[in-house]
Every structure is written in C-alpha cells, then in structure tokens.
Amino acid sequence: MRDYLQKYGAGYVFLTPWAIGFLGLALGPILASLYLSFTQYDIINAPEWVGLENYEYMFSFDTRFYKSLQVTFAFVFLSVPAKLIFALGVAMVLDKGIRAIGIYRALFYLPSILGGSIAVAILWRQLFNQDGVVNAALGLFGIEGPYWLSDPRYSLYTLVVLAVWQFGSPMLIFLAGLRAIPQDLYEAAEIDAASKPRQFFAITLPLLAPVIFFNLVLQMIEAFKTFTGAFVISGGTGAPLDSLLFFTVYLYNEAFSFFRMGYASALAWVLLIIIAIFTAIAFYSSRYWVHYENERG
C-alpha cells in the first residue's frame, strides 16, 4: 500500500479537482437519470415506475429516434475525419517553422474557443442564410446558392463545416506530436531519396498514430454530443424536416418541450452506451494501427 501510494499518490492528488467535481456534481445526476429512465416523469408529478417501457417504445415505435440516430451518425462520420484531416494539414504547415508562429497558433485556435457558443451558431445562421455572405460570395461567380439551412439536403453540411472550422484543439495536439518526431528519420529518408508523400506515409503517419488515435476518440465523443449549433440553427426543433434532429436535440425536445423526462433519460443512456461502444471499437481497432514507441512489436 505504502509503495503504491508513493508511486501513484501524486497522480491521485492531481486527480482530486476532477474527482470532486465528478463525485459531487456529475455522479448523482447520472445515477438519477438511470433511475428516471425506467419511469414516466413529467417534472411536476412524482416519477412513476414503468420498467422497460421507455426502451421498448424507443426501439419498437419511435421513428424520430431512428431519424435522430441517422442524423447523428452521418454527422460523426462526416465531421470527424474531415476535421482531423484539416487539423493535421494545418499542423503540418505550421510545423514548417513559419515566423510569428505563436500568432498563427493563437489565431487558428480561436474558433475552437468560440465555436461551441450560441453567438457563433447565430453567426453561422447569418452566413448561410439565403441572402447571407456565402450566397453573396457564390453570386460573384454567377452561382445562385441554395437555401443552405432550410433545405434538408444541405443543412447538415453547414454543421459539418462549422465542426471542421473548430479544428484548433486537435491541430495543437497534432503540432505537438509532429514536433516530437525525430528529424533524423526524415534526413535518413532524404538520403535514401524517398519522396515527400512517401515520407509522410512511412514516417509521419505511423509515428503520429497515437496522437491521431487520441484525437479520434476525443473528437468522436464530442461529435456524438454536438448540440448547440444544431439547436440554434434548427430553431430548437431539428428542422427542416428533422434533417438537424441530432440525438441531443431530440433528447432536449423530449425533455423540455414535451415534459418526458423519463423518456429523455432513457435516450441519454442509449447515447452513453452508443458512445461507449464506439469508443470500445476504436480502442480495439487501435491494436492494429497504433504502435507506441516504448512497446515491443
């Protein structure tokens, strides 16, 4: 025990602020929502135990539940790869040792701080409006832009672009990862006359794999939980035609528009389980493509 504390004690001390927050603020609501997911609860009257009824309804009858899954999966599979590729691209450019790089880093990181905010979601609405900046710009080239936000064929893409725009945090992590790749590997490759793409695929990508994996997991979880932008841009309802009915927006509507807290809690747990499954898949698959420097094999 003493050995263990000596070895890991400091770690636990550093963990305390998070642990206090988690145990004191998050754990209670999480357990309460698990209980509520087996009840019918309209906020005003006491919760009424209904067993698995919420889950049965969800999987057997609820077409909007399936629609919201479809929207959310489409968003995750489009936005996460696009954002990671874009972030890596920018990181590689910044890694070239540009002057005043600190300023660029700060500038590129800025959208990540602002991106989740209501203000940016409203700005996005303005940009993609029928008479917004985007269509005005397209108009300069004689293209008549579509109704980005009220046409269900395009609305999701505006949110994918919004997500990609918030590339700052994975970009910074990629940048740190790129900096840690020993330069002599590239020098050796140059001497062997390996082309730049070859260097990228043979050196950069494999050595960056742990960082890519880290970013992938975090961004995927973030994407599953996307709410603010979809909520604001769809006017809170997932409109048009449920094309922005993200899982979280649907959950919010069930809870706060239609007073079905029990059902909404059940939805929250399904989302938690979905995220857990996808995270597990990512971890499992990482055995085959992520190799750590200090590992054998």
Place this chain on the structure above:
Amino acid sequence: MTQFNRRRFLKTAAMTAGAGVAASSFSLPTFAQDARIRHFWWGNPDRDERTFAVIDIFNSKHPNIFVEGETLGFSDYFTRLTTQIAGGNMADVIQQGYGVLFEYVDRGAVVPLDEWVGNTIDLSKMDQSALDAGTVNGQLYALSIGANSHMAMYNTRLYEEAGFRPGEDFDPYGWTYEDVARIGAAVTDATGTFGTDDNTADYQNFSDFVVQKGGKLYNDDGSYGPTQEIVEEYWETWKMIRDAGATPPGPESAGQVGAEVSQWGIVTGRTATTYAWSNQLVGAQNLMQDTLGAAMFPNTPAMVPGSYIQPSQFICLTRDSANPEAATTYMNAFVNDLDMTKVLGLERGIPSNSEVREALRPTLEGAAATSVEFFDTIQDKVAVLPPPFPTGANEVEQTFERMAVAVLLDQGSISDVARDFLRQAEAILARA
C-alpha cells in the same frame, strides 16, 4: 510523446466526456424570498419596455414589495419555464396562453386564485367571458390580460402601389383564399415584394380552416378532429396561392417557421402580408415604417366563421411562489391599476377590464386604434370559443409545423404527408 503512451489517461478522458450526456435533468433548490416577486413573460422589445415601465410604477407605489421582470421570446419561453418547473424556481407570476393553460393547470404548475379573490384580487370590473376562460374545473387559475383574435396584417403602402384599397378593391373582413392568391400575385408583380407569407406550416391558419370547413380541431372526447380531406384541402389551397406567385419560394417559407416578430417577412420587407395574433399588430408596427392594415384571416366563399375571440394571454400564480399575497397584489394591480394599464395599452390584446378599456379609448392612435376598430368589426364574424385543448395539443401543433415543411419543399405528396401527420397526431394524443 510520453503523455500519449498512457492508455489509462485516454480511457479516463473518454469516459468522462461520455458520462456528461447522462447527466440530464437536475435542479437547484428554491430560495426563500421576502416580498420579492418575479414576473416572467414572453415578449418583444415593445412589450418588454412597457412591462418594465409598469413594474417601476408598481414598485414605487408599493415600497414593501419589489417586483423584478424576466422576459424571453415566445419560442424560448416555454422551454425556460419547463426548466424552471423542474428546478422548482419558477417566477411567482408567469404569463400563459389559452391554448396551453390547461396543460399547466393539469400538471399543477399554476395554482388556483380563488382564496385571493375579494382579498388581494378585485374581479368586479372583469368581463365574465374572460373569467370563464381562466376557469378550469370550477376554479379560477388565470387573470386575462388581453383578448385576441387571428389577424392578417398587410402593408398598406405596398397594397396601394399594386392598386388595392381596403373596402374598395377587397374586403378585409371577408376575403377568400382566391383573393389572397390574386392580390398577392398582383402585389408581387407590382412591387417586387412577395404579396403574402405562405401559411402551409401555419397551424393557426390551419385551425381556422378546419372550423371554416365545419369541423372541429378537437372532438368532445379529446380525439383529433381534422380529417384527411380537410388537411389535404388546406395544403392544396396554399399550394394554389404559392403557385400563383403570391408567396416566397417554398424553401424560404420553410426557413420562416417559428420566426420571431423581428424576423417576420413583413417586418424585414420580404413579404406584404402576414398572419398572426391581433395583439401583435402593435409590436410589429413598432418595428416598421410602412403602416400596417388589419384584416381577418381569409375564408372560403361560404364564409363560415373560423377565427374566435379568446382571452389569450393570462397572468398566473405559480406553485413556486413563496409569497402569494404579494404576488397576487401585483397581479391585481397589473389588470386593474389605471396608471399601469395605461402604459400597457393594447399591446397584449384588448383589456378584459371594462373600466380599463374606457380609460384607454380616448388615448388610442395608430396601430392601437386599428386594433380596436378591428375588434369592434369582427364581433359578429367569429366562431364560438372551443373548450381548452387536451394535453398533447402543443406537440400536435409542433408536429404539424414540422411535417408541413415537407409540403413546402415538395418532398412527398400532399396526401401522403397529410396521412402521416394525422397518424402521428393520433399517436401523440394516445400517448399524452
């Protein structure tokens, strides 16, 4: 690279990020208040200004009570209210509408006022119809702060430019959907501004149409009234108006569903006619240069009345009020105090207190005078007020708005969408 070698760190990060989603409905306790009263309403810039001014008047007259105002736009109001119900921290006094009042009474969020009547609340000058509308199961739950009806508002300058003068070229109190199409198309041609909003996704117009066709929105047993034929005919009617070139393109109208007053096409200059509640005339006019005219919602040639006059906005006392005596004192002043009601004017609708109406009459001008004239004229052209709608009515309305967008975007045939909507409406009512 060392920090990325720690798989445990990754797992923890992944778990916490995921766990956040499970923490849904949670709440803070209420704090006791001493004669500190919160009043929460849905508003617009004009209403908010008037209401805050009224609160100042009340506070200066009642030094032992301190009222604070809170306001939001309509689309966010009920969401905030629900979170506050969950948190047990609703304002003492809240605004309610006729359509949803029953749900909040049913759920116990608002409490009866009967014990305060004759004590802090004076009802001697209130219209009986207003009291009836605020009474549920024999108990008074709500004080009417304005009667309302459906009103079509048109831009008089654009109508005149296209050659339409009310009373001469069209009858604002008896126009048909064909008139709307004809006039709308002419306005579009003459002015470049679309003649009318597209009401395909407007549930208020739809509810009028149902009654105009001799139907009911809700049957006596609480089931949904409109038939497949009526829903189809409603959407076909607006398709006819849209195809006549009177409205903006479908996708643009789809983006306007649920828009706040400041975003209305008539306010931003995109359209020349909009359809709303009569009390919103004052608020919309305040955001515009051109003068607005008032008309009834269009009808079929048979002219069966479809709109009704309803005491539409109420103030209610909530379950969470720690000081109902002070709260009801404020509510009483809000409907009876002549200094306060003078500032409120007609912005929330026609006052239900006869003394207040008489005091206001000589002071009215502009949009307020137009509203009163409109109200006087429609008295014998309206339908009988139906009983409050059942729980779930609000969700049915939102479902209509959501699904009507498919019609606006030409996705799916009108009969398919109508069938789908009616099926969902039944499911919602069965589940509620």
